[in-house]
Structures are given as structure tokens and as C-alpha cells.
């Protein structure tokens with residue numbers, strides 16, 4: 001695990017963008033495509049500001065979601081909805097490059113459908129993401145994997161439904177640890193004093209929180225944090 005501490009949110013955006021540029025270009029050079037998993041929350045802002053400056057072949061990107069909320073795409077809570085308003089217009093990305101959830105179905109049906117869409121996108125049932133961009137909530141959750149939730153132990157499903165998310169909206173789908181920890185790279189980005197206590201618990205005290213369980217078997221995990229979020233490290 002590598003922790004990178006920078007001065008402020010703008011520097012997080014710059015550092016994150018430089019990692020994305022390098023990892024995407026390496027993936028495209030070595031394997032012809034770049035598979036990336038996106039998170040919602042504050043990560044959307046980092047990417048909407050940073051990605052438009054990244055030098056990459058956008059046509060080779062395949063974009064999925066680390067988690068998504070079961071809401072209509074035009075809802076403020078839809079992660080794809082936010083990216084389509086805030087990021088897509090600033091890049092050459094096409095909406096068709098995003099693997100989105102099926103609309104108008106239950107969380108369980110959306111999870112099943114999303115698993116099939118990922119199987120099609122990866123050309124098989126081994127999903128190896130080049131990069132997962134992860135957020136960490138103030139309770140230590142990542143993706144839609146929340147503290148003390150049974151989904152933390154899920155070992156069969158690759159994409160799972162959750163219908164009792166403690167953070168609204170309650171119905172979501174999420175990648176599970178077998179897929180998260182099969183990624184080549186995972187990057188957490190977190191800023192602000194509101195995250196400082198949890199960052200200490202995870203990075204210093206090594207508490208068993210959902211974000212701390214991100215340990216790719218053959219890959220790397222990076223934490224990019226600003227000075228306020230790192231104040232207890």
C-alpha cells in the first residue's frame with residue numbers, strides 16, 4: 001500500500017489524474033483496452049475536473065461502476081447520471097462506453113444483469129479491472145460495502161444487491177471483494193478534515209473497516225489524501 005499526501009484538493013486532482021493517465025496508457029499499450037471502475041460521491045468531482053486534461057485514447061476506455069444506486073438515470077442520486085452531466089461533455093467519451101445498470105428493475109435483478117454486462121465486456125467471467133477509483137465514506141465504507149454488513153463476507157457473487165444501505169438511497173448494487181481484490185490497481189482519494197479520523201483508523205490503527213479490506217491480491221493500492229485528511233497520520 002502506498003500513501004501519498006498532498007497539500008489540498010486541487011493537488012489530489014492533479015496526482016490522481018497523473019496516475020490515471022499512466023495506468024490507462026499502460027493498459028492500452030499492453031492489452032488494447034482500459035477497464036476502469038468509477039465511484040460516486042467526491043470522486044465524481046475529482047474526475048470531472050481532472051480527466052479532461054488527461055492525455056489518453058478515450059476510445060479504448062471501458063467504464064463501469066464500483067457501485068450504483070437503484071434510481072432513474074435522471075435522478076440526482078444516480079452516479080451515472082452525475083457523470084453524464086458533469087464529465088462526459090468535457091471529454092471525448094461516449095455514453096455507450098459506460099456499463100450502466102438496467103432501469104426499472106429490482107436491486108437483485110439489476111445485480112444479475114450487471115454481472116452479465118461485465119461478463120460480456122470482459123469476454124469471460126474473470127473481471128480484471130485495470131483501475132478501480134474508490135471513495136471512502138466517513139463511516140469507512142467503500143463502494144456500497146458498509147461496516148458490519150453481511151455483504152462484507154460475500155464470496156460467490158461478483159456484483160451484489162443491497163437493499164438496506166445505511167446511507168440513502170437504500171437500494172444499490174456493488175462490486176464485492178472477490179472482484180475488487182482482483183483489480184490491477186485501486187486508488188482511494190479523500191480530502192478534508194471530515195475524513196481524518198477514519199483515515200487514521202484505516203491507515204494507522206489498521207482497524208478492520210470496509211475500505212481497509214481493499215487489498216488486491218496481485219495489484220497495488222494507493223491512498224491519495226490531502227493534508228487535512230492526513231492530519232492524524
Ligand SMILES: O=C1O[C@H](COP(=O)(O)O)[C@@H](O)[C@H](O)[C@H]1O
Nearest residue numbers: 039040041042043135136137143
Ligand atoms: O455512497 C457512496 O459513498 C462513497 C463515499 O462517498 P464520499 O462522497 O464520502 O467520497 C462512494 O465512494 C460511493 O461510490 C457512493 O455510492
